[in-house]
Amino acid sequence: MSEHFLKQPEWVWNVSGNEMPTYVHHWVRPLSEHNQPFDLILYGAPISRSSISVSGASLYPTEFRMMWKSFATYNLDENVDLNSFRVADAGDVMMHTTDILLSHQRIQRSTAFLAEHYPNTRTCMIGGDHSTTACAVRGIKEAFPEDTIGVLQLDTHLDVRDPNELGPANGTPIRQLIDGHHILGEHVINIGLHGYFNAKPLIDYAxxxxxxxxxxxxxxxxxxxxxxxxxxxxxxxxxxxxxxxVDMDVLDISVAPGVPASTPGGMSASELFNSLLEIGKHPCVKHIDFVCLDPSKDSHVSETVKVGVYAWLQFITGLILQSK
Structure with a gap:
């Protein structure tokens, strides 16, 4: 397959020189500039029209990249410098202005393109609302039709609402994948559920x-x-x-003002960071996404965006520790 819908992201740092990078915005390079193998490919899926509630999660890939300047590549806690790990930014999937289904198809095809052309490289998608996960998993299944895919979901919600009622919305991705026979329900583990945020019929489906x-x-x-x-x-x-x-609504509402569906009783930021570090250490984790963060609802200091970037860097630290 040669078709994809990836384009240069809206925000790109103007980086020059070959000196060893010390900050994230100098470390991550455009995919088009890489002449050698890399360890992880990053891409954005900036859509939130498919969100059940009003959301500006489509803004997150850009805000995510803009925040890189606030983070060094050196992890003091783990004594790890990330700059030896090669990360390439493939850009953002082009979204249609009004056609949600077409936009979802583009996410699927672009994910399949990356998985097929870089089969030994991990991928990381930055959403976007949680509907994007179903698109990405279908794309991976398209690239690796013989592979069985297991899903670890960090989430306050099951996301098994009926797409026949809601369309392919952000509350439906896991059900889309199960009903579409792309994954088995027994291959899904959800950690983070709590409280009063999943109706009994959804529990029954699960x-x-x-x-x-x-x-x-x-x-x-x-x-x-x-x-x-x-x-x-x-x-x-x-x-x-x-x-x-990783649905960022797994976070407690007190630390995630920029997540529309965050709730009381969720994870602390430290719990999420430690979880991502452990996830990165596991060799069978080949793909990851971070979804449902709405910068337009964030605080004036962009605290939730900072939490999101920190969580992503923790995952990469785990990947580096895995190989040591």
Missing amino acids: NEHGIQMITLNQARGHGLIKTIKRALDELSGKADRIYVT
């Missing part, structure tokens, strides 16, 4: 299809990092590749 639901209280009781590791080990025994989807 139970019927074998989705493993681990509430945040259960994960904390057994140890969050132990729970994450156990889930990844279990999925790696069932699937050829693991796709991790």
Whole structure:
């Protein structure tokens, strides 16, 4: 397949020189400039028209890149410098102004293109609302039709609402994938569920299809990092590749003003950071996304965008630690 819909992102840092980068905006390079293998390909899926609630999550890929200047490549806690890890930015998928289905098809085709042309390279999609996850997983399945895909979902919600009622909205991606026979429900583990935010019919659907639901209280009781590791080990025994989807509404509302669906009782920022570090360490994790962060609702200091970039860098630190 040669077709894709990736274009240069709206915001690009003007970087020159060959000196060793010390800040993230100098470290991440455009995919078009790479002449050698790289370790991770980043791309954006800036759509939020498919969100059930009003959302500006389409703005996040740009704000995510703009925030890079605030972060060094050196991780003091882990004594790791990220600059040896090669990250390429493939740009953003071109969205149609009004046609949601066409935009979703473009995300799927662009993901398939990256997976097919760079089969040994991890991919990271920056959303966009959570509808983009279904598109990306279908694209990966298109590129690797014989592979079984396991999904680790960090989320307050199950996202198994009926697309026949809502269309391919952000509350439906896991159900889209199960009903479309792209994944099995028993290959989905959701960690982060809590409280009063999933109606009983959605729980019934999850139970019927074998989705493993681990509430945040259960994960904390057994140890969050132990729970994450156990889930990844279990999925790696069932699937050829693991796709991790991080819905930023898994965060507690007190630390995530820029997430429209964040709730009381969610993860702390530190819990999310530690989880992403552990996820990065696991060799079967080949794909990841970060979705549902709306910069237009963020605080004046962009605290949620900063949390999002920090979480992404923690994942990459984990990838580096994996190889040590």
